[in-house]
Amino acid sequence: SQKIEQNSEALNIQEGKTATLTCNYTNYSPAYLQWYRQDPGRGPVFLLLIRENEKEKRKERLKVTFDTTLKQSLFHITASQPADSATYLCALDSYSGGGADGLTFGKGTHLIIQP
Amino acid sequence: EPEVTQTPSHQVTQMGQEVILHCVPISNHLYFYWYRQILGQKVEFLVSFYNNEISEKSEIFDDQFSVERPDGSNFTLKIRSTKLEDSAMYFCASGTGTGSSPLHFGNGTRLTVT
Structure with a gap:
């Protein structure tokens, strides 16, 4: 069966460092x-999308990589700030075909940026 | 910036009762979705809706669930006879294209079945 795993349930990072999920x-x-980013009691908020033929995508302090050989994506937040503290969700399309496919989400990594 | 709105924010109901959760997707979006999240667990896909019909549904979306787009703006999820295990946060989402486009989520309805 299809499975998504995100590295740890919680990750503590010091402010200013790079967080890697x-x-x-x-x-x-x-x-x-x-x-996606999810704050407590709120819906997920889209951050970045990367396609299978793209190795890397950047948006401001965010960077995503996608290695289809390793079947892995890395999500980086550089110069992390306490406001970056949230749960970060990885999501994949359920089917390789088109149509209104549902996304399958990982359980998320709870990131805590400590001042 | 346009957003997906969901009402009510919290719904309490007794087991066996019917509930209807309401969503107003972003106006120019064509694809609509319902997801749920049981407390402490992952966000789970329920159903997608396009061109006035269900496009895809998960195993969770059994005969107790139905969706409707009664007019040009609303998108509803109905649970006919609620069970205790239906207690969860229900999120509506909408998008402009196929699954390769980002989804815009509402802030959810917390359903509590007692």
Whole structure:
């Protein structure tokens, strides 16, 4: 069965350092991968999307890599700030075909940036 | 910036009762979704809706669930006979294209079944 694993349930990082979150998947051949941020009691907020033919994507202090051989995506936040503290979710399309496919989410990594 | 709105923010109901959760997706979006998140667990896909019909549904979306787009703006999720295990946060989402486009989520309805 399809499975997504995110590196740890919680990750503590000191302010100013780079936070690196991992998303591994098995039994998938996703055409793309998405990262979302979720704050307590709120809906997920889209951050970045990377396609299978892209190695890296950047947006301000965020960077995502996608290695289809390793079946892994890394999500980096550089110069981390306490406001970056949240749960970060990795999501893959459920099917390789088109249509209104649902996303399958990982359980998320709870990132805590300590001042 | 346009956003997805969901009402109510919290719904308490007794087991066996019917509930309807309401969503107003972003106006120019064509694809609509319902997800749920049981406390402490991952966000789970329930159903997608496009061109006035269900496009895809998960195993969770059984005969107790239904969706409707009664007019040009609302998108509803109905649970006919609620069970205790239906207690969760229900998120509506919408998007402009296929699954390769980002989804915009509402802030959810917390459903508590007693």
